[in-house]
Amino acid sequence: MAIVFIEESCFLAPGFINLLENLVNDGSLIYVEQQIEQTITNLKAQNRFKEAYIIEGYLDILESLAVLKKITTNSYFDFSHFDRVIKQNQNLSVLILTQKESVYKNVLDLKNKYKHVAIARFSQNLIYWDDNSNDALDAFYLDNDQYINKVDIENLDYVYSPKYGHLCLDKRKTFKGGEGILYPTYNNQLCKLYFKDHQTYVNFKKLNAMLEIDIHNPFINWPKDILFYKNDFVGYLMDEVKAAESLDVLRINAFKGYNIFERYLISYNLLLNIDYLHKRNIIVGDLKLDNILIKSPEEVYLVDCGSCQIGDFACNVCHPEYTKRVYTADELKQKLRTVEDEYYPINKIIFEILIGKNPNYNRYSGEVDIENKNNFYFPLDLSEIKEYTGELYMWRGLSERMRTFFYYYFKENKITYLSEWINELELYIKNAQAMKIKGER
Amino acid sequence: MTYNDFNFDLFGDYKQPNIDSSLKLPLCLVLDNSGSMSIRTKSTRGSIVKIDELNSNVEKLINYIKNDPKASKICDLCIITFGGRVNLVTDYNLVENISPFRLVAGGNTPLGEAVGLAIDLLNKRRDHYIENGIEHYKPIMLIMSDGEPTDSYIESARRCSEKVSRKELKVYPVGIGTDFREDILQEFSPLINPKRITDMAGFVRLFELLSRSTSNPTDDSIDKWFNEDI
Numbered sequence: 008m009a010i011v012f013i014e015e016s017c018f019l020a021p022g023f024i025n026l027l028e029n030l031v032n033d034g035s036l037i038y039v040e041q042q043i044e045q046t047i048t049n050l051k052a053q054n055r056f057k058e059a060y061i062i063e064g065y066l067d068i069l070e071s072l073a074v075l076k077k078i079t080t081n082s083y084f085d086f087s088h089f090d091r092v093i094k095q096n097q098n099l100s101v102l103i104l105t106q107k108e109s110v111y112k113n114v115l116d117l118k119n120k121y122k123h124v125a126i127a128r129f130s131q132n133l134i135y136w137d138d139n140s141n142d143a144l145d146a147f148y149l150d151n152d153q154y155i156n157k158v159d160i161e162n163l164d165y166v167y168s169p170k171y172g173h174l175c176l177d178k179r180k181t182f183k184g185g186e187g188i189l190y191p192t193y194n195n196q197l198c199k200l201y202f203k204d205h206q207t208y209v210n211f212k213k214l215n216a217m218l219e220i221d222i223h224n225p226f227i228n229w230p231k232d233i234l235f236y237k238n239d240f241v242g243y244l245m246d247e248v249k250a251a252e253s254l255d256v257l258r259i260n261a262f263k264g265y266n267i268f269e270r271y272l273i274s275y276n277l278l279l280n281i282d283y284l285h286k287r288n289i290i291v292g293d294l295k296l297d298n299i300l301i302k303s304p305e306e307v308y309l310v311d312c313g314s315c316q317i318g319d320f321a322c323n324v325c326h327p328e329y330t331k332r333v334y335t336a337d338e339l340k341q342k343l344r345t346v347e348d349e350y351y352p353i354n355k356i357i358f359e360i361l362i363g364k365n366p367n368y369n370r371y372s373g374e375v376d377i378e379n380k381n382n383f384y385f386p387l388d389l390s391e392i393k394e395y396t397g398e399l400y401m402w403r404g405l406s407e408r409m410r411t412f413f414y415y416y417f418k419e420n421k422i423t424y425l426s427e428w429i430n431e432l433e434l435y436i437k438n439a440q441a442m443k444i445k446g447e448r
Numbered sequence: 449m450t451y452n453d454f455n456f457d458l459f460g461d462y463k464q465p466n467i468d469s470s471l472k473l474p475l476c477l478v479l480d481n482s483g484s485m486s487i488r489t490k491s492t493r494g495s496i497v498k499i500d501e502l503n504s505n506v507e508k509l510i511n512y513i514k515n516d517p518k519a520s521k522i523c524d525l526c527i528i529t530f531g532g533r534v535n536l537v538t539d540y541n542l543v544e545n546i547s548p549f550r551l552v553a554g555g556n557t558p559l560g561e562a563v564g565l566a567i568d569l570l571n572k573r574r575d576h577y578i579e580n581g582i583e584h585y586k587p588i589m590l591i592m593s594d595g596e597p598t599d600s601y602i603e604s605a606r607r608c609s610e611k612v613s614r615k616e617l618k619v620y621p622v623g624i625g626t627d628f629r630e631d632i633l634q635e636f637s638p639l640i641n642p643k644r645i646t647d648m649a650g651f652v653r654l655f656e657l658l659s660r661s662t663s664n665p666t667d668d669s670i671d672k673w674f675n676e677d678i
Contacts, residue, residue: 261470268458
């Protein structure tokens with residue numbers, strides 16, 4: 008006999024019924040999240056009927072066998088109630104089943120606290136989750152870069168691309184960034200020319216590796232070719248996104264010209280782009296508002312992708328406001344970031360789009376509390392709000408799950424992975440559209 | 449409920465608050481234009497007329513802010529001078545609204561009164577931000593002086609220092625030349641030691657770093673520069 012907590016996606020794993028049968032035959036009590044019915048409703052709303060009916064079927068069986076218990080975990084973020092169940096049944100072994108790494112990380116404290124708690128996922132058999140090491144991996148890095156001749160880019164009038172030939176630089180509108188200068192060409196392309204300290208063999212090799220990856224997403228502004236000046240590597244070429252506005256400017260202008268629904272669309276489309284890269288083991292790295300361009304809510308571009316982290320080539324830049332870990336200049340070059348590191352800018356940017364404020368905004372002082380990134384002043388319990396100001400109004404307008412995602416990320420660093428964020432935004436958008444149509448009838 | 453559970457108008461025109469930007473960086477320059485600022489100062493790298501250097505670098509700062517898409521929207525600039533009397537060149541405002549000006553040196557050094565005015569204006573501005581739901585980064589105050597205050601500065605220094613200690617303000621104290629009173633400037637700034645600048649390069653570097661802060665308030669290059677040895 009054991010206590011078993013099952014996270015809902017386990018029910019969808021092929022062959023799970025055999026394990027469940029064994030557990031029930033052993034007299035185990037099966038715990039599921041209190042809001043599981045809501046998950047089923049959401050799946051149906053997304054036309055994922057097969058998944059919804061499978062979970063519903065399992066719950067019916069467990070209920071009829073009188074072994075099913077429901078418990079609050081706040082969308083798998085808060086296991087304090089389950090902790091009490093474990094405490095009250097010290098003599099029973101505990102198994103937590105989850106297919107999701109995010110949930111595994113949220114229950115890790117229980118495993119560390121009690122010796123008789125095990126966490127596993129299911130794929131034909133039980134597979135126990137391992138503790139992952141948090142040490143950052145080493146990047147490909149050369150201490151002494153002897154392969155590249157450094158070129159002074161500010162005096163160049165043209166560069167050479169093996170694919171597109173000689174390109175004249177339009178010096179009338181340039182943009183200076185941390186790594187180099189952006190020059191438009193006269194054929195709707197952009198040349199990013201690196202400053203001398205970024206004209207490195209590592210960057211040259213990295214761009215070669217990037218060109219070998221097929222990126223078929225028109226909203227990701229991927230490098231198109233490497234640029235040379237008289238045989239010396241100076242930068243890379245990409246498409247120019249015209250008639251688009253930087254998210255940074257939109258944010259400062261309080262999203263003038265966009266209604267609230269469109270801000271949800273922007274968030275959704277941005278996350279699809281980031282997810283596209285993550286699925287290919289690419290980390291954006293320098294994810295910040297001015298690297299995101301908006302043409303319309305459906306056309307959200309990720310630009311300046313030459314700095315992305317791919318394989319063991321690190322992203323050499325970061326914006327202090329959009330990173331939680333503080334990187335030294337050497338660390339940026341020598342250490343690789345994890346996908347988890349990327350969740351700080353993801354959460355911050357989505358929060359800023361949807362709420363219009365910094366997550367560290369303190370409404371009492373009016374100040375952005377950038378020195379304390381764990382200070383989050385938005386309550387999970389809406390009854391704590393006595394007076395609604397603009398940002399609290401927007402906060403209340405999020406779905407309950409989105410508020411939970413943000414709250415647990417900024418307060419406790421518990422991550423909701425992109426697949427769940429995307430599902431939730433998709434559901435919200437569909438529901439909003441449906442309500443609009445209903446209201447118009 | 450999966451969808452928001454109240455009447456939240458997602459599709460209507462979002463009612464914009466009457467503001468030019470949702471995010472601000474209040475920056476106040478408290479600048480000495482007393483008589484001594486017109487004296488030519490000799491340094492190891494040539495000689496400078498301090499008021500000319502100040503004018504030229506303030507102009508460069510304003511031009512930088514004007515031309516930077518982010519700084520031009522978020523930077524709320526206030527300039528106060530003290531030379532004979534305290535003069536409010538401009539209250540907190542966008543640089544596009546600031547008319548060209550040229551500082552002229554003359555008179556004594558009422559530093560205390562100038563900083564007192566700067567704090568009063570900052571408090572008023574913060575109230576404006578809070579009332580209108582405008583976020584702001586930590587306010588920055590640059591205090592530049594080349595001599596000893598000629599007024600009673602103690603109360604202003606206390607108020608300024610208290611604000612810094614409460615983390616409501618960042619003060620960068622700068623002494624020009626060799627005759628300024630480092631110990632007095634320090635009283636306004638409990639966290640950052642006064643920086644001495646004696647030549648053109650010092651002026652240029654200071655205003656370059658300040659410009660960078662206006663477009664990226666989280667950039668700490670200016671703090672690092674202040675922490676370098678004089």
